[in-house]
Amino acid sequence: MDESPRPQPAERSRNAAATRLRLLEAAGDLFAEQGYERTTVRAIAERAGANQALLFRYFGSKHGLLTEVVARGDLEQLHATAPEDLFETALRSLLTRSAAGTDRSLEVYLRSVGRGDEATGTLRELGDSYQKVLAGLAPSDDGALRADLAMAWLLGIGLMRTVVAREPLAGADPDAVCRLVLASLDRLWTAPADGPHPAEAGDAGGEGGR
Template identity: 60%
Template sequence: MGGTTPEAPRRDAQGTRLMLLEAASALFAERGYERATVRDIAERAGVNQALLFRYFGSKKALFGEVVAHDGQEQLHTTPPRELFETALRGMLGHGDDRAREDRALATLLRSVGSGDEIGTAVRGMGDDYARVLASLSSAEDRGLRADLALSWMLGIGLMRVVVGKESLAEADPDEVCALVTGALATLLEDLPVTRFGDPHTTRSADLAR
């Protein structure tokens, strides 16, 4: 295995750290905190698992960095008006089609209930998303509206990513986004409404505005 044989190229500390973060990000999104083992993360990164503990101290600490990095990366690089649809499309993606920045909420969904420290990290990321969504409304109860929107998105993600609901797994992401954003326009008035070829969907979105 890479990193354990004399002929293997020597990796600098920063490069090894980044490889471990990338491997952990992918595995936490695919399996959740509990099922992504230290051994599997190290193997995917191509390093000895002792290096994981050297650079991060523990699996929990590594998870915290992954959540902070992936969640904040999406929040900081995605305009607020595009965040909901970007995150939703990420959860509706298929296998290799899911980009790195779309792993954040999949990690959240698959790691709920993994202990107090993990729960704190997961809740913190959810709160960050809700704050951004709240900026899309000027209503006095915009915090509640944002929580409702986030809850719906996570519910869709739960059924698609964790439960594997067939109708959602096979649904056209464009159609799902059109239906959901059209309905959510009554909650978050600045949320862009996605258009889809179905005339009924288009009319519903227009009415929601």
């Protein structure tokens, strides 16, 4: 007869919470590295050191796991970051992805959006969340457009650095990238909505000099 003590409820609860967290972290890393479609449940479980059955018990499905991975990183970052700091925080999360505890939600977005119907809705919600916060930084009615332009720049940088790995951006110092990008980003938020078209401004300057 096996007389070894059985785990107590509190111990089982702690073990379950630890396993659940390992599955979330493993899935987040694999989704960011490979994309949602290419990541298998088996690979997630193996990286987490857990049984596949536990993944389905805790999350229901791979898509349920994706939803929680995105919500965990996205909501934590949005709630913990002032709107005016969100772009820089998100940019640094892309530039310093190897740092422990770095939110990788935008990398998951880059690797996965548009590549699988199951993942697309959840990932679009992630983009919508960022757009809503960033749009509030513009003092004009076209805040959503400016937010989309900022997101396009942010994701383009992420694409070139993490997916394409194009040099010199891939190996550039994060502080140097942030300094250059943020200096230009200020103009996006403050430029008047009804200002002259750049070509028209140039023409006017040329006529004035004649």
